[in-house]
Amino acid sequence: MTPILRTEHLEFLPYRPQDEDHFVDLLRNEEVCRWMGQERAPEQDIRALFRAIRTDVYPTNLFDVWGLWLDGAYVGHAELKKTGNVDGHELITALVPEYWGRGLGTEVARGLLRYAAEELGLKEVYGMVGAENTASLAACRRLGFRHVRDVVDDDGAVTRMLVISTTEPPVD
Template sequence: MTPVLRTERLDFIPYRPEHEDHFVALLRNAEVCRWMGQDLVPEPRLREVFGAILTEVYPQHRFDVWGLWLAGDYVGHAEVKPTGNVDGHELVTALAPAYWGHGLGGEAVRGLLRHAADNLGLSEAYGMVGAENTASLALCRRLGFRHVRDVVADDGSVTKMLIIPVEDPSGTAATPGSPAPRDARSTGGPV
């Protein structure tokens, strides 16, 4: 079950039905989609995706996904999920543009890294960042991510695959291959 997480300012809350409009508005924002490296998805499709989070992702424990909240306001989305690009888990965050530049992205990623170590037993995690997303690439460098390779899409766009060691609660890198405390989950996901 996806746990509630807290950082200094953010609450990571598993989605509930009443969060649907927040989720749709975030992922219908053209700027958010641009920096996430995805096309603007039609609203009905996003509502299907949200429904799948509630009816498939959570009940089947496929991966962890949250709405991000700051002082009771929805500010974004976060995930830790198996990635199809490599044998590992990807960290995904998306913030509403009104909350960019306030340090919340780094705080969200650090919260995901802590969860990956404390609850999932991961030794490393990946990020996929568009080559033009200089702000996110700079954040990843500051957090300690390193470049693995470039992934070139059919349209010629480039995404940087990044990796970071996940630290265990004692502050050291987790032991590679340490078992996760729950069953393996299926790859991919609706988002």
């Protein structure tokens, strides 16, 4: 079962039924979709995805997925799961735009990296960041992520595949 995690400011909580609207609002937000490199999906599809997390992902321990909370307010989403891009695990984060630029993305990544190392025993973790997402790429560089390769989608959009060791001391 996905555990509860805590960092200095954030609580990572497995999603509860009452969190569905927060999840839908986040993943229907045009800015969030743009920086995640995905099309804005219909609301019914995102609601089905939320229900699948609760009925399929959690009961089978398929991967870890959390809602992110700051002082009782929903601020985003995080996942740590096997990736199809390489033989490894990928961390995924998305924050509510009102919380961008506050260092929370970095705090989320550090929390996920600590969990990956200490609880899952992973030696490295991957991230996928859109080439135009300069703020997230800068945060990844500060954390110590290294560029592996670029992935070019059919539409020409470029995503940077990054990797970070979980066995080296974190970069501040």
